[in-house]
Amino acid sequence: MFPDRSEPSEIVMKQGKTTNEHSERRLDKASKHVTSLWFPVNPDTLAAIREHFATGTFTRDPERLFDMLKTDFALFTFLVKELVPVAIEHKMSNEVVNNPMELLRWAGIEKIKAILSDDNLLPSNHLFQHLEPFQAERLRETAIIASTAEVLSEKHNLDPETGFCRGVVREIGLNLIAWNYPTLYARVLKTLTPSKSLDEELTTELGFSPSLLAMRVLRPRSSDISSDMDTMKQTWATYDRLCEVGEALARAENPNTYPSAENDWKLASEYLEKTVGSQAVDLIKNRAMEHSREYQRTLANSFHSLAEFSPGKRVKHFKKQEHARNNRYLSQCPPEIQKALRNMYAEINGENSPRAALELLFQSIIPQAGFTGGCVFVVDPSSFALTPRSKFGKIRLRAIEQVALRHSLQNEGEEDRLGVLVSKPSVESDSAATALSCAHPVIERHEEIEENSFTGMYGSLGDSRKIGVLYLEAPAGTTIDADTKSVGTFKAVRQALSDALRLD
Numbered sequence: 001m002f003p004d005r006s007e008p009s010e011i012v013m014k015q016g017k018t019t020n021e022h023s024e025r026r027l028d029k030a031s032k033h034v035t036s037l038w039f040p041v042n043p044d045t046l047a048a049i050r051e052h053f054a055t056g057t058f059t060r061d062p063e064r065l066f067d068m069l070k071t072d073f074a075l076f077t078f079l080v081k082e083l084v085p086v087a088i089e090h091k092m093s094n095e096v097v098n099n100p101m102e103l104l105r106w107a108g109i110e111k112i113k114a115i116l117s118d119d120n121l122l123p124s125n126h127l128f129q130h131l132e133p134f135q136a137e138r139l140r141e142t143a144i145i146a147s148t149a150e151v152l153s154e155k156h157n158l159d160p161e162t163g164f165c166r167g168v169v170r171e172i173g174l175n176l177i178a179w180n181y182p183t184l185y186a187r188v189l190k191t192l193t194p195s196k197s198l199d200e201e202l203t204t205e206l207g208f209s210p211s212l213l214a215m216r217v218l219r220p221r222s223s224d225i226s227s228d229m230d231t232m233k234q235t236w237a238t239y240d241r242l243c244e245v246g247e248a249l250a251r252a253e254n255p256n257t258y259p260s261a262e263n264d265w266k267l268a269s270e271y272l273e274k275t276v277g278s279q280a281v282d283l284i285k286n287r288a289m290e291h292s293r294e295y296q297r298t299l300a301n302s303f304h305s306l307a308e309f310s311p312g313k314r315v316k317h318f319k320k321q322e323h324a325r326n327n328r329y330l331s332q333c334p335p336e337i338q339k340a341l342r343n344m345y346a347e348i349n350g351e352n353s354p355r356a357a358l359e360l361l362f363q364s365i366i367p368q369a370g371f372t373g374g375c376v377f378v379v380d381p382s383s384f385a386l387t388p389r390s391k392f393g394k395i396r397l398r399a400i401e402q403v404a405l406r407h408s409l410q411n412e413g414e415e416d417r418l419g420v421l422v423s424k425p426s427v428e429s430d431s432a433a434t435a436l437s438c439a440h441p442v443i444e445r446h447e448e449i450e451e452n453s454f455t456g457m458y459g460s461l462g463d464s465r466k467i468g469v470l471y472l473e474a475p476a477g478t479t480i481d482a483d484t485k486s487v488g489t490f491k492a493v494r495q496a497l498s499d500a501l502r503l504d
Contacts, residue, residue: 023208026206026207027216028216030206031213031220034177034180034217035220036125037126037179038074038123038125038126038179039074039123039126039178039180040074040123040126040131040179041072041074041078041122042072042074042128042294043128043298044294045068045071045294045298046075046122049068049075049116050116052065053116053117059109062105062108062109065109065112066101066104069104070164070168070291071291071295072294073139073168073171074175075116077169077172079107080100081217083104084097084218085220086107086111087107098236100166101161126179128298131299131302131303134182134185134186135178135182136299136303136304137304138175139175139292139303140250140292140295140303140304140306141171141250142168143295143306144249144253144284144306144309145167145171145249145250146163146167146168146171146243146288147164147246147290147291148243148249148284149164149242149243149245150164150167150287151283151287152245155275155276158238158239164291166236166239166240166242166243167242167243170214170243172214172217173209173211173213173214173217174198174210176210176213177202177206177210177213181206184202188201188202189257192259192260193259194260197260199211245268245271245272248264248265249268251264252268252314252315253309253314254314255318261311261315261318262315262318262319269311269312272284281312285310289306289307289309292306317346320345321345322345323345323499327495328495329488329491329492330492331488332487332489333489333492334369337365337369337489337492340360341365341493344357344360344365344496345499348499354500354501358390358497358500361493361497362390365493366472366493367393369493370474370486370489371472371474372394372396372474373393373394373472374470374471374473375388375391375400375471376388376390376391376461376468376469376470376497377432377468377469377470378467378468379436379466379468384404385402385403385405386430386432386433386436386468387402388400388401388402393473395473397454397455398456398471403432403433405433431444431456432458432469435459435469436468436469437466439460441457441459441487441491441494442457442458443455443457453475454473454474455473455474456471456473457471457473459494461497461498461501461503462498465503467501472490474486
């Protein structure tokens with residue numbers, strides 16, 4: 001039902017032994033690299049744990065230590081990495097070696113204290129407070145995945161602690177890559193397609209899967225890593241299926257990054273509805289907030305709160321804004337206008353009629369963008385003229401009346417460096433008529449002193465078939481003809497109007 005994480009067999013190359021040996025060398029080199037660097041520990045969590053060691057809190061209440069460790073995924077997994085070889089050396093059973101919580105309980109307070117008290121041993125290469133957005137998102141996804149596995153384990157009468165731990169451990173490979181190969185990780189995120197998962201793309205780039213890297217890090221001395229992974233897969237198959245639901249849920253909450261988000265949400269929501277019921281997402285959200293509370297507190301500026309966790313809502317909103325992603329001029333607008341136009345696109349694709357989007361554009365967005373008034377002229381075939389249809393704001397530069405289309409003056413004026421046609425008002429022509437047959441916006445300058453404080457801008461509506469012209473006015477100070485961003489804003493508004501009218 002859900003895509004499996006990459007397994008060792010996925011990187012067996014057709015070229016044979018030489019390629020496999022090359023991949024093995026790359027894996028060995030990468031595992032040494034990420035093991036020495038790890039990913040950043042929350043210094044506040046570490047300081048609090050050390051303080052409790054000093055006061056004897058954990059001696060009296062060891063479960064409190066385990067609860068605190070679960071809020072720091074780097075510290076938790078680092079301890080697992082350090083304790084696995086110790087447990088193997090003591091010939092502990094697979095039930096202890098492969099189960100993080102059993103491993104921690106076997107180690108006990110003193111062994112854990114010895115590791116966490118050694119500053120030279122703990123990872124310190126990465127600055128915790130200086131996360132890239134995708135790294136903060138990685139921690140957030142880990143919280144969602146582990147919390148989903150925990151909640152679903154309860155519903156399946158499995159051990160919820162084991163479910164949570166399995167979720168965190170499954171993410172070790174991706175977390176290590178995100179911090180220690182950040183450029184590669186960020187680039188792969190930007191090139192994902194619905195048919196290619198993050199794991200698959202990283203495997204192609206690195207020559208080994210994130211899962212294989214995690215296993216090599218946890219079992220550096222293993223002589224048969226493939227056999228170990230096969231054993232673990234059999235042992236943890238049930239928990240892994242629950243983690244896969246969490247992975248789909250995490251991707252669904254971030255459709256801007258994951259093209260598969262809509263399908264991920266469909267699969268995850270169907271499973272959760274059948275298994276847990278309508279309250280499933282809220283249960284997972286509350287659990288994830290609890291497990292990530294220290295990240296939310298320490299990384300308030302970069303770790304987005306899970307209080308608004310709602311993958312279904314995110315997917316729905318993303319679909320509504322599909323047209324906005326095709327408006328190539330949107331990035332040329334100021335941030336507040338970009339946001340306003342995206343909200344307008346949500347109206348276009350929503351349940352309301354296009355009228356709601358048009359009202360938002362004319363009454364709110366255009367004035368917010370600095371235009372004081374304007375009008376939409378529509379071609380009237382019967383009179384072969386541009387007829388004013390929608391007038392808004394205050395218009396100073398021109399009369400709002402029908403414009404004859406006896407001839408086009410496309411070549412009149414001079415195209416400037418911003419890709420606009422600069423023209424002067426004339427008794428023989430109207431810039432609205434000129435704009436109808438012009439590929440670029442037309443800017444109208446007035447030489448009269450009393451009108452010099454305003455500039456008019458015209459742009460045709462429709463691509464394959466021109467149906468009209470958008471006219472806007474802007475006050476002095478915006479200097480539209482010399483300001484690339486203002487020209488870009490006009491183009492974005494014109495495209496948004498065309499999209500709202502469903503023009504081709």
